Amino acid sequence: MTHLVVVGASLAGLRAVEAVRGDGFDGTVTLVGAEEHLPYDRPPLSKEYLAADECPDPRYREHATFADDLDVELVLGTPASALDTSARTVTVGDRSISYDGLVIATGAHARALPGTEGLAGVHVVRTLDDAIGLRGALRDGNRKVTVVGAGFIGSEVAAVARSLDLEVTILEALDTPLVRAIGERMGRALTRLHERHGTEVRTGVAVDEVLHDDGRVRAVRLGDGTELDTDLLVVGIGAQPTTGWLEGSGLTVDDGVVADARLAAAPGVYVAGDVARWPNALFDDVLDGPMRLEHWTSAAEQGRYAARNAVDPENAKAYETVPYFWSDWYASRVQFVGVAAGDHVEVVAGDDADGGPFTALYRANDRIVGALAVDMRAEVMKYRRLIGRREGWDAALALAAERREQAAAKAAEAKAAAAETTAQDGARA
Structure with a gap:
């Protein structure tokens, strides 16, 4: 394995090249991007970037990082237009780039x-x-x-x-x-x-x-x-996976590039990020078929997995995850983990009647499969661990009861402290 090509100068693409360089891969690495920009952080573009008085710099890294620290060849400003999996070449403009391992991380485009x-x-x-x-x-x-x-x-x-x-x-x-x-x-x-x-x-x-x-x-x-x-x-x-350039490549394209559990779409070809459709074994008893995610966290994880599998296919590892995403509305933080599948949704903290704060859990096959929180930032990661361990519904409800008790105790302590402060102020007066 001497040449890794990553198509898509996205978060997934960046994490791909960082992962293999961090592991000591000393072959050639080429990163292809349709935009002229270096890889940048997309989630803030519809939130903080629009709201800020001054435009923040959304780039993850500077040119020097790619040239010096990562030793990556950048091919930016021209999208890939074709893939030949038999010859193992990617066409970019008038150039044909050969690869030994390929990571496709071309993401999605707005409808x-x-x-x-x-x-x-x-x-x-x-x-x-x-x-x-x-x-x-x-x-x-x-x-x-x-x-x-x-x-x-x-x-x-x-x-x-x-x-x-x-x-x-x-x-x-x-x-x-x-x-x-x-x-x-x-x-x-x-x-x-x-x-x-x-x-x-x-x-x-x-x-x-x-x-x-x-x-x-x-x-x-x-x-x-x-x-x-x-x-x-x-x-x-919504968005559509950017797969038009793969027509005639022999890859299976169905609302994304279809891959196996190791993110492999063909010999030497792996996928990551918004374009990847793969079987997430963690939810094989809940979902009917593979999933495709458009989340920051999974894109970063998949980029690392796909690149490592591409450079060492004999030791390729399956990728499974508990999906996680967040969204900022007004002054509120909306967080979700898992999948919104199943037969029951239960609010276990707060009240959803006025849009929050609250935490809700999702049940399927008598196990917890998802959790949604609005303005309860410390909650969802507790349930993410349960989902990752395939814990039962009773375990989720027990954790919810424990969290409510902890919140009540903390509120009581705060109330007592406030009362003591008021009493002391009164005594001084």
Whole structure:
């Protein structure tokens, strides 16, 4: 094994090259990226990056790190266009790059809303350039913002727009936002979080047409004929795995690149990040088939696994994980671990009636398979460990009871301390 090629200058791609160099791999490493930018942190682009008064630098590493510390050849600014698994070559522009081991980490790209191509005032948030454009538009005198899609990206953008005192309306085609990601009850709970902050959420509505004047958006016409005036239209209707360049490669592509438990898609070819669809053995009794994740944590983990397996295939290790993601809405932190599958959801701390704070657990096959927390940051990782050990439902409820007792004791201590302080202040007076 002398040459590792990583296609995708993403978090997964960065972790891939860091992992093998950290392990002592002394062969050639080439990192290919479609964008001109060095690998950068994507999650803040729809949150902190939009909200900050000054643009933070989202890059993970500087050029010198790749050239000196990692000894990586960077091929940036041109996407890979073809893969020949028989010849073991990747085509990038007019160049053919040979590999012994290949990691595909090309991620996903934002879905476009039909009829909005080329319209000014229409934005998606996936890349750094997307975020730069939207950040300026939010501060350019526009007052009315319409967000199509009540998923996590759309919700984060809506929250930032409200923090800038803009009028925000979210349009969601489903009757309950996020029902596929976290279930119906929790989807309703997070909708109330929006409403509590003055964001209007319209559900069960379809966008029939985007109206414009001289190439700039001015309104959205809904399926019932209603016209909603808008200055900015943000499209957050999900992402598609970037797999078009793999046509004719012989890889199995089905909402991502299909791989085995070791993230292998073909001899010498491994996948990582948003593009990877693989069987997660931890949930083989819960899910019907392989999973694909668009989470920061799993992308970082998969990048390391895929690269190590690529350079040492005879000792390749299976990858399984308890998915974890977080999302910041307004001043609230939303966290989720596991999967939103099963037959029962139970709120075990707090109250979901007004959007939080609360913690909810998901049950399937009499085991805990997921946990959602809003503004209870210390909770979800406790349950992540239970999920990873395939613990039963009773164990999860026992932990929940223990956590409630601990919280009550802490609250009682704080109350007693406050009372003592008040008494001392009174005595001094």
